[in-house]
Amino acid sequence: MDQQHEMHGMTPGMATDDMGNRxxxxxxxxxxxxxxxTAIAQFFADDVEIEWPQSGEHFKGKQTCxxxxxxxxxxxxxxxxVRRITVDGGLAVGEVVLDYPDGKRYQTVAIVQLRDGKIVxxxxxxxxxxxxxxxxxxxATTG
Numbered sequence: 001m002d003q004q005h006e007m008h009g010m011t012p013g014m015a016t017d018d019m020g021n022r023x024x025x026x027x028x029x030x031x032x033x034x035x036x037x038t039a040i041a042q043f044f045a046d047d048v049e050i051e052w053p054q055s056g057e058h059f060k061g062k063q064t065c066x067x068x069x070x071x072x073x074x075x076x077x078x079x080x081x082v083r084r085i086t087v088d089g090g091l092a093v094g095e096v097v098l099d100y101p102d103g104k105r106y107q108t109v110a111i112v113q114l115r116d117g118k119i120v121x122x123x124x125x126x127x128x129x130x131x132x133x134x135x136x137x138x139x140a141t142t143g
Contacts, residue, residue: 025087046062
């Protein structure tokens with residue numbers, strides 16, 4: 001795979017629908033980065049659902065999801081890095097880094113389902129970084 005395609009997470013021969021869905025997810029992440037709720041709303045289907053399995057929360061409907069973002073104590077977490085986006089048809093997976101108002105940084109995986117150019121379902125998993133255990137250092141690479 002050439003560097004340009006690898007850098008953007010695209011593979012040569014990617015289907016046109018995949019490219020369109022990838023562009024949609026990229027624009028959604030940029031709206032999240034800018035904390036632009038008006039733009040974010042444009043990406044959600046009216047019946048969108050967002051799930052956070054680690055806390056057991058499940059939000060249903062566009063306005064409910066936007067209210068969660070708008071009312072997060074200290075402001076919504078800030079998207080600071082997009083590590084990778086992978087798209088296959090109507091399914092996209094994004095790996096991103098979020099900074100929280102309390103100063104903690106989380107590695108996050110978002111699994112996004114798309115239908116008719118809108119986000120219909122998103123499941124997010126959050127993990128705090130942790131040091132490499134001593135016994136694994138000899139096997140690990142960084143970066």
